[in-house]
Amino acid sequence: MRYTDIGKDIKKLGFGLMRLPRKDDQFDLELLQKMVDIYLGKGFSYFDTSPVYGMTQSETIFGKLVAARYPREKFQIATKLPMWTLETPEEIPVKFENSLKALQVDYIDFYMLHGLSSVVSDRFPNSYLDKADRLGAWDFLKRMKAEGKAKHIGFSYHDSAEKLDEILSAHPESEFVQLQINYADWEDDVIQARRCYEVAQKHGVAVVVMEPCKGGTLVEMRADVADVFKTYDAKASLASWAIRYSASLDGIVTVLSGMSTMEQMLDNVGYMENFTPLTDEERNVIRTAKKKLEAVDTVGCTGCGYCLEGCPQQLRIPDLFRILNNQIIYGNKGDAYYRYKNLTSRTPKASDCIACGCCEGACPQHLPVISLLERTANTFEA
Numbered sequence: 150m151r152y153t154d155i156g157k158d159i160k161k162l163g164f165g166l167m168r169l170p171r172k173d174d175q176f177d178l179e180l181l182q183k184m185v186d187i188y189l190g191k192g193f194s195y196f197d198t199s200p201v202y203g204m205t206q207s208e209t210i211f212g213k214l215v216a217a218r219y220p221r222e223k224f225q226i227a228t229k230l231p232m233w234t235l236e237t238p239e240e241i242p243v244k245f246e247n248s249l250k251a252l253q254v255d256y257i258d259f260y261m262l263h264g265l266s267s268v269v270s271d272r273f274p275n276s277y278l279d280k281a282d283r284l285g286a287w288d289f290l291k292r293m294k295a296e297g298k299a300k301h302i303g304f305s306y307h308d309s310a311e312k313l314d315e316i317l318s319a320h321p322e323s324e325f326v327q328l329q330i331n332y333a334d335w336e337d338d339v340i341q342a343r344r345c346y347e348v349a350q351k352h353g354v355a356v357v358v359m360e361p362c363k364g365g366t367l368v369e370m371r372a373d374v375a376d377v378f379k380t381y382d383a384k385a386s387l388a389s390w391a392i393r394y395s396a397s398l399d400g401i402v403t404v405l406s407g408m409s410t411m412e413q414m415l416d417n418v419g420y421m422e423n424f425t426p427l428t429d430e431e432r433n434v435i436r437t438a439k440k441k442l443e444a445v446d447t448v449g450c451t452g453c454g455y456c457l458e459g460c461p462q463q464l465r466i467p468d469l470f471r472i473l474n475n476q477i478i479y480g481n482k483g484d485a486y487y488r489y490k491n492l493t494s495r496t497p498k499a500s501d502c503i504a505c506g507c508c509e510g511a512c513p514q515h516l517p518v519i520s521l522l523e524r525t526a527n528t529f530e531a
């Protein structure tokens with residue numbers, strides 16, 4: 150059975166509700182509501198959340214701002230069953246019902262096991278591939294589908310193409326997989342975006358794209374790389390190149406963008422409202438920019454925050470790496486130093502890391518966090 154047509158009627162820009170807009174350390178719901186209205190008003194419809202996003206508030210916020218204000222047929226909602234929060238099989242239906250209630254819906258359009266991977270860590274003490282089988286999570290998904298409470302079932306994934314092949318062979322009930330795909334990671338040895346996409350195609354499952362801008366890395370680029378894009382088309386944003394790249398693939402349900410400002414929203418809906426796939430000439434522009442981009446050694450942190458929970462020193466790891474990348478990409482030492490000083494006046498410094506390793510096991514990008522923190526300390530604290 151092939152599922153690659155699942156998303157054919159869905160516009161190729163999904164609204165990711167992980168990084169919600171903020172104002173003065175609070176979620177800016179007034180702004181988010183305006184953004185939601187523009188997004189839906191332009192005919193877009195797909196929202197992605199999880200019980201763990203937005204400090205566990207994301208599903209509830211979606212319920213209030215979208216489900217309570219729009220007819221059910223106007224939107225699709227995707228949410229997840231975070232495997233690391235489960236201890237017993239009995240918790241699974243409870244979490245599903247909690248999601249339905251928070252989202253204010255009576256069915257979920259795209260329901261997935263959250264973050265399947267074979268990586269074992271302190272946060273995930275057992276392989277959660279095994280855990281999904283052991284707790285009967287797949288059977289639960291199948292049951293929800295049969296009962297019409299989950300329209301489509303699948304999983305979000307951070308691991309090798311080889312492992313993905315194994316999972317899809319063992320679980321042909323999966324209709325879609327959520328993968329990290331962007332032009333920088335397409336041939337990356339760790340993320341294996343191309344190979345994972347090809348495995349999904351081989352099994353006939355649809356793909357939801359996450360991290361099309363690699364956590365913002367492809368939007369905040371060095372001037373010489375940005376110039377490659379700007380010379381070709383002065384008006385097109387850097388985000389538009391990254392999102393259109395992923396949206397041009399076949400068998401895509403949608404491409405998620407974690408829009409947290411009105412500016413990002415207006416830019417995204419502008420070029421995605423009447424989406425056109427990349428031309429061969431545009432692909433060459435990306436190839437040229439990528440060669441330049443690969444000439445510098447940035448930290449491939451997506452800002453997902455999975456490393457934060459287990460850190461005994463409470464280091465703000467993604468914030469520290471963002472500052473380091475800012476210095477690497479822009480060479481803007483003065484600003485990066487200022488930002489580092491500002492951040493570490495309130496939170497621990499990179500040199501406060503005690504090398505316990507909890508973060509490395511939790512990192513879906515498999516980053517050598519400890520040595521990167523040493524590099525951060527050497528850069529800013531020397």
Ligand code: SF4
Binds near residue numbers: 460466503504505
């Ligand atoms: S290795 Fe360092 S940064 Fe990572 S969890 Fe331990 S103390 Fe925190």
Ligand code: SF4
Binds near residue numbers: 450457467513518
């Ligand atoms: S270091 Fe890894 S886990 Fe932590 S925010 Fe970055 S990508 Fe996510």
